[in-house]
Amino acid sequence: MTDVFTPEKRSWVMSRIRGSNTKIDLAMKKALSDMGVKFEMYPKMFGSPDFIIPAEKIAIFCDGDFWHGCRYHDQKKPAKKFWQDKIEGNMARDRRVSRKLRRDGWSVLRFWEHDIMKNPEKYKRRIIRHLDKG
Secondary structure: OOOOOOHHHHHHHHHOOOOOOOHHHHHHHHHHHHOOOOOEEOOOOOOOOOEEEHHHOEEEEEEOHHHHOOOHHHOOOOOOHHHHHHHHHHHHHHHHHHHHHHHOOOEEEEEEHHHHHHOHHHHHHHHHHHHHHO
């Protein structure tokens, strides 16, 4: 299937996709604030987590369902090899980042976009469990 956009238009469309201050990041920020947690947003550190809770060494990632491959192996793959490679590469990078952060003593929490937007109690409980461990 060919692209419906010209290369220039596709480039413009893709440039509109943001990696920070997304809806899910802002929802997580509000939840952490409401919970009274002291956190940093977009810290400059390995793996670029969306949030860290430095006192407890917790790194939090808010993963978009499409970009990070939620249920990727259970559903039909994208038609273009480019998108398959992109998503699979993101998934492999996520695993590498999580492993390294854990080796360095961090607890790593990854939350899917659909859980952040539709099931906030689920991820809040998980954060509280990790805070209680510390």
